[in-house]
Amino acid sequence: MKVVFSLFGKNILGKIGVNIVSDFGRVLRVDLSSGTSKIEKIDQETVSRFIGGRGLGAKIMWDEVGPAIEALSPENKVILATGPLTGTGFPTASRVIMLTKSPLTGTYMYTMAGGRLGANMRQAGYDIIIVEGKAEKPVNLLITPDGIKVREAQYLWGMGTTLALYHLKNEIGSSFSGAIIGPAGENLIPYAGVSTDDWRQFGRGGLGAVMGSKNLKAIMVEKGHKQISMADPGQYKQIFKRIMTDFKAKPGNGDSFARYGTGESQEARSALGGLPTSNWAQCTFSKARDISMNYMRDNLGLVVKDTGCFGCPLRCGKLTLVKEGPFAGASCDGPEYESIFALGSACGIGDPEAIIAANQLCDELGLDTISAGVSIAFAMECFERGYLDREDTGGLEVRFGNSKVVLTLIEDIAYRRGFGALLAMGTKRAAEQIGQGSEYFAMHVKGMELGGYEPRTAKGQAIVFAAGNRGGCHHAIGLPVFEELKLGIHKEIEGKGELVKRHAALRIIQDSGPNCTFAYNRSFDWQNWSELLSAALGHTYTIEDLYTAAARINTLERCYNIREGFTSADDTLPGRLMEEPVPDGPGSGERVSPEDLRNLLEQYYTAMNWDTDTGIPKKETLEKLNLEWVKL
Numbered sequence: 001m002k003v004v005f006s007l008f009g010k011n012i013l014g015k016i017g018v019n020i021v022s023d024f025g026r027v028l029r030v031d032l033s034s035g036t037s038k039i040e041k042i043d044q045e046t047v048s049r050f051i052g053g054r055g056l057g058a059k060i061m062w063d064e065v066g067p068a069i070e071a072l073s074p075e076n077k078v079i080l081a082t083g084p085l086t087g088t089g090f091p092t093a094s095r096v097i098m099l100t101k102s103p104l105t106g107t108y109m110y111t112m113a114g115g116r117l118g119a120n121m122r123q124a125g126y127d128i129i130i131v132e133g134k135a136e137k138p139v140n141l142l143i144t145p146d147g148i149k150v151r152e153a154q155y156l157w158g159m160g161t162t163l164a165l166y167h168l169k170n171e172i173g174s175s176f177s178g179a180i181i182g183p184a185g186e187n188l189i190p191y192a193g194v195s196t197d198d199w200r201q202f203g204r205g206g207l208g209a210v211m212g213s214k215n216l217k218a219i220m221v222e223k224g225h226k227q228i229s230m231a232d233p234g235q236y237k238q239i240f241k242r243i244m245t246d247f248k249a250k251p252g253n254g255d256s257f258a259r260y261g262t263g264e265s266q267e268a269r270s271a272l273g274g275l276p277t278s279n280w281a282q283c284t285f286s287k288a289r290d291i292s293m294n295y296m297r298d299n300l301g302l303v304v305k306d307t308g309c310f311g312c313p314l315r316c317g318k319l320t321l322v323k324e325g326p327f328a329g330a331s332c333d334g335p336e337y338e339s340i341f342a343l344g345s346a347c348g349i350g351d352p353e354a355i356i357a358a359n360q361l362c363d364e365l366g367l368d369t370i371s372a373g374v375s376i377a378f379a380m381e382c383f384e385r386g387y388l389d390r391e392d393t394g395g396l397e398v399r400f401g402n403s404k405v406v407l408t409l410i411e412d413i414a415y416r417r418g419f420g421a422l423l424a425m426g427t428k429r430a431a432e433q434i435g436q437g438s439e440y441f442a443m444h445v446k447g448m449e450l451g452g453y454e455p456r457t458a459k460g461q462a463i464v465f466a467a468g469n470r471g472g473c474h475h476a477i478g479l480p481v482f483e484e485l486k487l488g489i490h491k492e493i494e495g496k497g498e499l500v501k502r503h504a505a506l507r508i509i510q511d512s513g514p515n516c517t518f519a520y521n522r523s524f525d526w527q528n529w530s531e532l533l534s535a536a537l538g539h540t541y542t543i544e545d546l547y548t549a550a551a552r553i554n555t556l557e558r559c560y561n562i563r564e565g566f567t568s569a570d571d572t573l574p575g576r577l578m579e580e581p582v583p584d585g586p587g588s589g590e591r592v593s594p595e596d597l598r599n600l601l602e603q604y605y606t607a608m609n610w611d612t613d614t615g616i617p618k619k620e621t622l623e624k625l626n627l628e629w630v631k632l
Contacts, residue, residue: 180194
């Protein structure tokens with residue numbers, strides 16, 4: 001594997017200027033209502049406590065987006081947050097965190113994407129961008145090192161993401177990188193996503209709808225020439241080299257992940273009884289091999305190019321192209337694991353070319369593939385149980401395995417058309433409309449559709465789904481399922497609170513860098529990371545300091561949702577996972593009973609030093625974490 005130390009062909013580590021402290025924390029605030037902007041600076045004490053990315057984003061959300069603000073109102077914010085490692089050439093540190101109050105869940109929401117947007121932001125001189133207000137008509141926000149331009153975008157309104165970006169880049173030039181919404185965002189679909197100009201997605205929680213509510217088609221940032229400073233450039237360079245040595249040497253960073261990306265594991269997960277199939281009615285899938293990236297690449301020849309984010313040597317993205325058959329011409333950057341699960345096994349679909357076509361359509365229209373796929377899988381089960389009929393679905397045969405109906409429904413969802421208008425509400429609201437007990441198998445928590453993991457056979461993952469701060473998310477407080485399976489403790493109940501707390505800390509610190517967890521968590525070392533952030537920011541971090549920072553961020557996110565009215569009663573799982581034992585595979589007979597879930601949550605609350613009954617952070621916990629200013 002070739003190690004990349006350069007930025008635009010120049011050795012950036014040798015060009016970093018000497019500073020006593022980093023100047024990280026520069027904020028560009030844009031008000032679309034007035035078309036004005038201003039520069040602000042976050043104080044260094046706040047930066048040292050919240051680091052960047054997800055951490056600083058959570059602090060801004062707490063300060064500025066209170067419970068009186070509706071998700072689709074002009075007062076809600078779109079926050080783009082980089083971190084102290086963004087744009088420095090550090091491998092996998094290309095991520096940007098996007099935050100808002102979610103129209104899907106009503107919770108604190110963050111989502112993240114790679115590419116080169118983050119590097120452009122920092123080279124233009126902006127570490128964080130806050131967009132507020134609402135434009136009278138559709139606009140593009142063009143951000144340059146010299147300021148902003150709010151440009152008319154009516155001519156792009158209604159276009160898919162690729163075509164709109166093509167026209168926009170022809171107009172403004174290739175030096176811009178950014179994010180754009182499709183028709184789903186314009187139509188305020190609560191799980192509309194945001195696409196970057198290099199096919200990465202801010203997928204979860206409805207950021208696209210929030211942009212659409214502001215009449216904001218695109219945010220584009222022009223590459224500048226600002227040197228990204230480090231507090232101790234010499235130390236940073238030394239740690240960088242050490243980390244790269246570890247990164248190359250440790251298992252999991254070589255041929256397998258670089259060749260297949262996140263889509264390599266469908267067959268293995270099915271064999272372990274952990275691949276949700278037919279809306280979690282099953283946990284093994286007979287066509288798991290067919291929808292793996294291994295099979296797509298090595299047997300079908302669908303991968304035409306390896307792609308990667310700024311500064312990352314792994315190139316784990318897989319540009320796929322269907323060359324013949326009914327889906328000829330379909331192409332996407334992936335599909336990645338979550339899209340394969342949601343648009344594949346969850347819907348009973350084992351045709352990889354159909355999954356590529358569905359993924360492309362979601363990206364073009366601007367829909368989160370997870371929420372779209374799980375919502376359709378829910379509808380398929382309703383149809384097969386007789387809760388819906390062809391009159392309800394506008395004549396559509398909404399059955400498991402029907403790949404053509406998936407494509408039809410994705411488009412209908414994005415345009416709120418026919419039966420698609422019901423599914424556009426999300427699984428939670430659709431189940432409330434359909435009734436008849438369908439809530440039992442509506443696979444969401446707090447309104448967010450679940451990611452592709454089976455918590456009945458990995459009990460730590462049950463905590464992640466139930467208590468994660470953005471709803472039924474597999475990411476926000478880690479993925480303990482892999483460690484559980486590796487150690488053979490996946491069916492055990494005891495010890496899972498501390499396990500999840502540890503995984504949450506890892507994920508939160510990485511998200512605050514922010515860097516890609518797909519790759520770097522395979523060789524993550526707390527000592528290396530504490531020294532790296534110390535060199536970057538000029539604040540001396542110990543390993544314990546980073547654990548404390550992670551607990552601070554996790555607790556603040558928790559407090560945000562409590563302030564919004566959520567309680568421990570909302571930390572739950574779909575009825576199917578608590579009442580219905582796994583029917584197949586090595587986990588057969590397993591479930592997360594209500595008693596098991598209460599035990600698991602009490603362990604997690606105890607580990608976090610939150611009240612064991614309510615899940616509300618204790619006063620002494622807030623004080624210990626320097627969150628004494630948080631009032632609930």
